[in-house]
Amino acid sequence: MWDYSEKVLELFYNPINQGAIADSAEPDVAVVYGEVGSIACGDALRLHLKIQPSTDSILDARFQTFGCTSAIASSSALTEIIKGRTLDQALHITNQDIADFLGGLPEAKMHCSVMGQEALEAAIYKYRGIEIEHHEDDEGTLVCACYGITETKIRRAIAENDLSTVEQVTNYVKAGGGCGSCLANIEDLILDAQQSAETVRAAALAVAKEQSTQPPIRPSTHPPAHSPTPLTNLEKIMRIQQVIEEEVRPVLIADGGDVSLHDVQGDRVLVKLYGACGSCASSTETLKYAIEAKLQRLVLPTLTVEAI
Amino acid sequence: MVTYLDNNATTRTDPEVLAAMLPYLSELYGNPSSMHSFGGQVGAVIETAREQVATLLGAEPTEIIFNSCGSEGNNTAIHAALAAQPEKRHIVTTAVEHAAILAVCKHLEKRGYTVTYLSVDERGELDLMELEATMTGGTALVTTMYANNETGVIFPVEQIGEIAKAYGATFHVDAVQAVGKVPINLATSTIDLLTLSGHKLHAPKGIGVLYVRKGFRFRPFLLGGHQERGRRAGTHNVPAIVALGKAAELAQTHLAHTKREAELRDLLEYGILATIPDTVVNGGGAPRLPNTTNIGFKYIEGEAILFMLNREGICASSGSACTSGSLDPSHVLTAMGLPYTILHGSIRFSLSRYTTEAEIRQVLTVMPEIVERLRALSPFNNDQAEWLQERDVALAT
Ligand code: FES
Numbered sequence: 039m040w041d042y043s044e045k046v047l048e049l050f051y052n053p054i055n056q057g058a059i060a061d062s063a064e065p066d067v068a069v070v071y072g073e074v075g076s077i078a079c080g081d082a083l084r085l086h087l088k089i090q091p092s093t094d095s096i097l098d099a100r101f102q103t104f105g106c107t108s109a110i111a112s113s114s115a116l117t118e119i120i121k122g123r124t125l126d127q128a129l130h131i132t133n134q135d136i137a138d139f140l141g142g143l144p145e146a147k148m149h150c151s152v153m154g155q156e157a158l159e160a161a162i163y164k165y166r167g168i169e170i171e172h173h174e175d176d177e178g179t180l181v182c183a184c185y186g187i188t189e190t191k192i193r194r195a196i197a198e199n200d201l202s203t204v205e206q207v208t209n210y211v212k213a214g215g216g217c218g219s220c221l222a223n224i225e226d227l228i229l230d231a232q233q234s235a236e237t238v239r240a241a242a243l244a245v246a247k248e249q250s251t252q253p254p255i256r257p258s259t260h261p262p263a264h265s266p267t268p269l270t271n272l273e274k275i276m277r278i279q280q281v282i283e284e285e286v287r288p289v290l291i292a293d294g295g296d297v298s299l300h301d302v303q304g305d306r307v308l309v310k311l312y313g314a315c316g317s318c319a320s321s322t323e324t325l326k327y328a329i330e331a332k333l334q335r336l337v338l339p340t341l342t343v344e345a346i
Numbered sequence: 347m348v349t350y351l352d353n354n355a356t357t358r359t360d361p362e363v364l365a366a367m368l369p370y371l372s373e374l375y376g377n378p379s380s381m382h383s384f385g386g387q388v389g390a391v392i393e394t395a396r397e398q399v400a401t402l403l404g405a406e407p408t409e410i411i412f413n414s415c416g417s418e419g420n421n422t423a424i425h426a427a428l429a430a431q432p433e434k435r436h437i438v439t440t441a442v443e444h445a446a447i448l449a450v451c452k453h454l455e456k457r458g459y460t461v462t463y464l465s466v467d468e469r470g471e472l473d474l475m476e477l478e479a480t481m482t483g484g485t486a487l488v489t490t491m492y493a494n495n496e497t498g499v500i501f502p503v504e505q506i507g508e509i510a511k512a513y514g515a516t517f518h519v520d521a522v523q524a525v526g527k528v529p530i531n532l533a534t535s536t537i538d539l540l541t542l543s544g545h546k547l548h549a550p551k552g553i554g555v556l557y558v559r560k561g562f563r564f565r566p567f568l569l570g571g572h573q574e575r576g577r578r579a580g581t582h583n584v585p586a587i588v589a590l591g592k593a594a595e596l597a598q599t600h601l602a603h604t605k606r607e608a609e610l611r612d613l614l615e616y617g618i619l620a621t622i623p624d625t626v627v628n629g630g631g632a633p634r635l636p637n638t639t640n641i642g643f644k645y646i647e648g649e650a651i652l653f654m655l656n657r658e659g660i661c662a663s664s665g666s667a668c669t670s671g672s673l674d675p676s677h678v679l680t681a682m683g684l685p686y687t688i689l690h691g692s693i694r695f696s697l698s699r700y701t702t703e704a705e706i707r708q709v710l711t712v713m714p715e716i717v718e719r720l721r722a723l724s725p726f727n728n729d730q731a732e733w734l735q736e737r738d739v740a741l742a743t
Contacts, residue, residue: 040649047653050650050653051654051657053723056722056723057722073725076686077645077686077687077690077726078686080647080673080675080690081647082725082726083725084725101723102723102724102725103723103724103725104645104646104647104690104723104724104725104726105647105650106647106648106649106650107649107650107653109647109650110650110723184674185673208673212673215672215673215674216673216674
């Protein structure tokens with residue numbers, strides 16, 4: 039039997055915010071739901087959100103979950119975490135936040151928290167008019183055929199949760215938990231991620247010493263964009279700019295590099311990398327991936343990043 | 347108080363069994379392999395235990411090899427069968443065996459053996475025509491379970507054995523779940539090798555038996571000392587052997603009363619089917635052990651059910667992936683071709699001679715509410731049955 043925290047058991051035995059949210063005719067209220075998983079996979083979550091378009095915030099959240107103890111507790115926790123937040127704030131919530139709220143989850147059950155994060159994204163994308171079919175995780179090379187998990191999703195789980203073993207990847211996204219024929223490929227992805235991280239770190243250290251003349255960083259003055267419908271071009275660019283300023287640059291600067299937004303052409307985001315970040319081919323690739331993942335998650339799943 | 351309905355996982359050590367073994371954990375600690383009389387007196391009790399086990403199986407004492415557990419018995423049996431006919435490279439087993447068979451077969455496949463995994467139908471039953479069709483003169487071994495641990499479905503072992511014999515193959519039966527629950531008479535059987543495990547019949551864990559038919563060219567798996575007439579090295583686990591002997595003796599008496607267990611099992615089964623919609627008995631149409639039922643609760647997940655039961659002090663087991671640490675649902679239920687709606691929400695209740703009617707009634711009292719609560723949380727329900735099936739199919743292909 040799993041060793042669950044008291045919080046997990048409490049939210050499993052007495053779940054908060056269970057059920058659906060009925061469509062509402064109230065003014066300034068939109069109701070939407072996002073869905074992940076399936077009965078075939080053994081867990082599924084339908085997350086219902088009641089949104090106030092004028093403030094772009096979550097008025098109420100409810101869940102319907104098919105799954106184990108920790109899946110139900112994770113869903114309940116998620117609804118508690120996101121109530122009252124703006125959609126942009128909600129998009130920043132990671133699976134680790136859900137696990138932390140629960141006082142931790144057994145590592146073999148971390149995929150339950152990942153499911154929560156994904157359902158949240160699915161709901162918000164849906165509300166923003168972004169086709170769910172275009173969700174980043176459905177794209178990219180299929181690595182695990184048993185669970186339909188793509189390379190993109192595995193890379194993201196590795197990066198966001200700092201995973202270093204195949205077993206961890208299986209625990210977080212299920213890939214590798216079936217026939218096992220994808221295990222070697224998952225191992226390659228982990229190695230790749232580790233090597234890239236190492237390259238960036240080394241390059242950053244080397245260049246940081248010479249790089250004391252970077253232009254000062256201007257904090258973002260752009261307000262967050264809110265939209266109940268698909269993003270306009272202007273909103274999209276503002277949002278990209280905001281994420282780069284607030285989410286990406288601080289990390290790069292800390293490592294002795296920097297980035298600026300050069301142009302946005304449709305879904306192509308052109309950026310310029312400086313310092314450590316621009317110094318070698320491998321680190322450029324890594325950064326492109328890192329920035330792309332952030333922008334895809336926080337702005338639009340169809341965005342691609344190119345370094346010029 | 348705990349309502350223990352997980353007896354296919356392990357059983358309570360019978361108090362009489364415990365009493366029988368205790369002296370050998372304290373003052374009678376001699377090693378039966380020693381030359382002195384202090385050890386020698388212990389040797390005699392091993393032989394008594396051997397006779398007790400042999401009697402339960404309708405075997406001869408010399409056909410009984412004590413070992414550590416069912417897994418050891420299964421591993422040894424397979425290796426012994428292959429060693430007996432080294433020129434043959436084909437093994438036949440079923441898709442629903444215990445891991446201690448399947449893992450060995452997978453391992454042997456990498457070593458150049460061909461393994462046929464016989465399928466089962468939705469009732470969990472084998473197709474003997476399929477068995478017949480796969481047999482050749484090159485088949486070294488047919489290994490099947492006597493009864494399935496998850497569903498309790500009993501295989502027609504004697505018919506399987508006859509087919510195996512017709513092709514000159516060794517016939518091994520993993521009878522871990524069957525011994526003590528159904529009568530077995532090896533004297534008139536086609537079985538060459540049979541595995542049993544003590545802790546499934548009210549002996550403690552860590553003791554098992556491999557039955558080896560007299561005249562079978564047995565090659566030992568574990569080499570070393572001369573214990574068990576050189577067929578299984580390793581210091582005798584005297585207290586556990588004594589315990590197993592006593593447990594076998596008690597099981598023999600109990601066999602006459604398993605009808606009561608079957609009645610309680612049926613009470614549980616009918617009670618659940620009658621009060622909770624969308625439930626099915628997995629393997630219900632086949633001959634089954636008297637103590638086992640496996641019930642699928644559609645649209646909800648097994649681990650969640652188990653935790654709810656656990657809060658009520660009821661111990662059962664689930665074939666759901668989430669309980670096991672693996673991510674795949676039960677290979678047995680999967681092999682039976684059950685739909686996903688049932689696969690993840692199946693619970694096994696396994697009774698023993700200690701199970702009372704009050705315990706069964708307790709389960710019947712709490713179960714409807716548990717299922718209702720979890721179904722209220724679930725995004726799936728009967729209204730979506732059609733949609734679910736479509737999705738099941740899409741995902742399965
Ligand atoms: S392909 Fe990944 S587990 Fe089977």
